[in-house]
Amino acid sequence: MSDSSSTSNGPEIKGNLTEAQKRRAIQVFQHFIGTPDTSFGAEIGRNLKLVEIAVMDSSDRSEWAVEQEGFSWNEGDGSYKPFGGKKTRDEKKKTHFSLSVKDAVARTICEIDVTRNMCNIYGTLHGGCAAYMIDPCSVSALVALGMVMGIDGTGVSQSMMIQWHKPATLGTKLKIISTTVCLDGHIRTARSELRDRVNNTLYVSATHSTINKSPPSRMKVESKL
16 A cells, blocks of 8 residues: 555644544544445545544634644543643643533544546546545544544434535645534534645535434544454
8 A cells, every 4th residue: 555545653643632542543534444345435545644633622713733732531521631732821721621522623634646546537536536535534523523522423424415616637636624513412514625735726515414323432542443
């Protein structure tokens, strides 16, 4: 597998989760992509590279570049504590800050280059391929938020609404930015955008909803699939 595959190590991923959480995110990401022998589209999915994971208070969406190295879940009082890196003036005044699943938002960024097997007869990204990539990329944001909040962020697809804005031609360097909308309850929703890594052109945008009827469960970032 090439270096651009989704098998990057946790420390190589940008963002404010711990290395253990990043490794766990990669494991879940790879699990749902599968292999060409077991899963549709895996020969393309395995080239998706998860490069950034961040979780923030929803009021701080414009400040994704935080300096903390990770978060630790406090099961007792339902909060999480940032640790590592430099602390802001407000963070120095208090050790914990409460953040409910309704207040938190996660963002992930994946990268991939458009190759011939991803294109239609016109040499542009096939619409079905775009939808295929949105599935695991959007879920990666839900899984990341679930890890921080201590719940299972996975689920099965309920709906996906996609809008194609411009064609992405063969060779385009894509970044897929996914942001959580809601993780509270059985229905989970995330938004994804396929943009150009060079000039930020928007090619595709989508809203993906999944459903998980299982009782809430704590996720252990050290566990193996």
